[in-house]
Amino acid sequence: MPAFPHYFFAGLALLAAAGDVVMIARPGVSGKNRIARHLWRMCFAYFIAAGSLFTGPGASAFPKALQDTGLLSAPEPIILIVMLFWLVRVLATKWYKEEPS
Numbered sequence: 001m002p003a004f005p006h007y008f009f010a011g012l013a014l015l016a017a018a019g020d021v022v023m024i025a026r027p028g029v030s031g032k033n034r035i036a037r038h039l040w041r042m043c044f045a046y047f048i049a050a051g052s053l054f055t056g057p058g059a060s061a062f063p064k065a066l067q068d069t070g071l072l073s074a075p076e077p078i079i080l081i082v083m084l085f086w087l088v089r090v091l092a093t094k095w096y097k098e099e100p101s
Contacts, residue, residue: 016041035090043083050075 019037023029029037052058054072062072089095 012044029090032096035096036087039083039086039090039100043079043086047076047079047083 001065023037053061053077059067066072
């Protein structure tokens, strides 16, 4: 296996760990930031799982005719687009209103 995937996932792990350190240093995560944190972590895990199933080793479970169409590569970008949409909607709009304490 080439070195790039190892560095890529190590970088993502460092990014997540840095977010955890910031969360621990502050009183915690709530409101918009909590929703955004959940969105990116869960959607990225979903992206990795979809990649393993549709374009990775799991693709052999699908019929050869379907593998040749290229449709199996569609779920990954769709997941990323939906994740970006919701991150923008949560963080950049007033869609999510925090309840007063």
